[in-house]
Amino acid sequence: xxxxxxxxxxxRNVLRYPWxxxxxxxxxxxxxxxxxxxxxRLGIAGVLHMEVDVADEQMEAETGxxxxxxxxxxxxxxxxxxxxxxxxxxxxxxxxxxxxxxxVKGFRRVLHVMPDDLSKAPLxxxxxxxxxxxxxxxDLCVLPHQVGQAAALADLAPDVSFILDHCGVxxxxxxAFGFWSKDVTEIxxxxxxxxxxxxxPAYGDxxxxxxxxxxxYFAHVAQSFGFERMIWGSDWPVCTLxxxxxxxxxxxxxxxxxxxxxxxxxxxxxxxxxxxRLG
Numbered sequence: 001x002x003x004x005x006x007x008x009x010x011x012r013n014v015l016r017y018p019w020x021x022x023x024x025x026x027x028x029x030x031x032x033x034x035x036x037x038x039x040x041r042l043g044i045a046g047v048l049h050m051e052v053d054v055a056d057e058q059m060e061a062e063t064g065x066x067x068x069x070x071x072x073x074x075x076x077x078x079x080x081x082x083x084x085x086x087x088x089x090x091x092x093x094x095x096x097x098x099x100x101x102x103x104v105k106g107f108r109r110v111l112h113v114m115p116d117d118l119s120k121a122p123l124x125x126x127x128x129x130x131x132x133x134x135x136x137x138x139d140l141c142v143l144p145h146q147v148g149q150a151a152a153l154a155d156l157a158p159d160v161s162f163i164l165d166h167c168g169v170x171x172x173x174x175x176a177f178g179f180w181s182k183d184v185t186e187i188x189x190x191x192x193x194x195x196x197x198x199x200x201p202a203y204g205d206x207x208x209x210x211x212x213x214x215x216x217y218f219a220h221v222a223q224s225f226g227f228e229r230m231i232w233g234s235d236w237p238v239c240t241l242x243x244x245x246x247x248x249x250x251x252x253x254x255x256x257x258x259x260x261x262x263x264x265x266x267x268x269x270x271x272x273x274x275x276x277r278l279g
Contacts (some may be wrong), residue, residue: 001043001045001269002042002043002045002232002268003045003231003232003268003272004039004044004046004047004048004076004232004233005048005050005081005198005231005233006050006165006196006198006233006234006235007047007048007049007233007234008049008050008235008236008237008238009030009032009035009065009066009069010029010031010052010237011029011031012027012029013029014061014065015054015061015062016054016058017052017053017054018053019053019113026238026241030237032069035236035237036076038245039234040076042245045076045269046078046269046278047076048077048078048079048080048105048272049077049079049080050233051063051080051081051083053083056085059083060097062083063082063101063104067101067103070103078278079103079105080104081106081107081108082104082106082107082108083107083108084108085109086109086123086125086127087109087121087124087127089123091130092130095127095130099134105276106137106138107138107139108139108141108165109141111140111142111146111150112141112146116145116146116149119146119149119150119152119153125152125153125156128153128157129156129157133159134160137161137163137275138153138160139165139196140164140165140193141166141169143169144170144171144179144180145179147164147180147184147186147187148183148186150162151186151187154187154192155190157192158191161192161194161275162193163193163194163196164184164193164194166196166198166203166235167184167195167196167198167199167200167218168184168187170200170203170217172204172213172214172217173204177216181220184220184221188221188225191229193225194229194271194275195221195224195229195230195231196230196232196233197221197230197233197252198232198234198235199238199239200217200218201241201242201243201247201248202235202239202242206242206243209243211254211255214251214255227259227263227267229271230266230267230271232252232269232272235248256268
């Protein structure tokens, strides 16, 4: 069984995604039904939706759209990682509204497209600290040079589970390893940080990446975090830029081929089920 912790659904007739205009390959509708057909064939049995950086005023509307999809018969959707704006003075009220909804399992604020100073601001950090005691997680989507800042956020709330998305976004296409690996080793020292095995084909050459390109990066996060702190995500539809869902699932099984069955089960489903109490 696989639990996908990183699914994006795009409905342009319902929600606005300002960033899509700059990414023509993804500027299309990517509905649940298209994903679910392929996912079921691959053994994906449960899914968390990951926010898609909608317009600020539509963050709660996005969660509502996904929650309604989860209520259809046989839906794979088990919860949502909702968008948030910790830099806003309205964050505490927003947090309380989301806490009242058990479908919301955690938050993400996309940082890799934002100025580095955003996550350093006192208000941002004070609001991240408010996650302490809520049971809600926080996904860290950062570039390699921002991993140190992500570690600082994790230090603010040691009882909160933070997830490092996409293995810390390594530049696989350029073969950049040293700078990325050093900071990944450092953030892995925080016991409240889990790494997400997701998205990495998109950071290789989309037309020519191979399993051998991915292996060193996988090996490093496995060594740094261990399989007890690793979860899996498809990053669909972004993964379609580097081969698609089936290709990424196949590559994942190949990367895990030398891993014991117990650890493999942890990565593919067990760790996520425990973190978010998914049935």
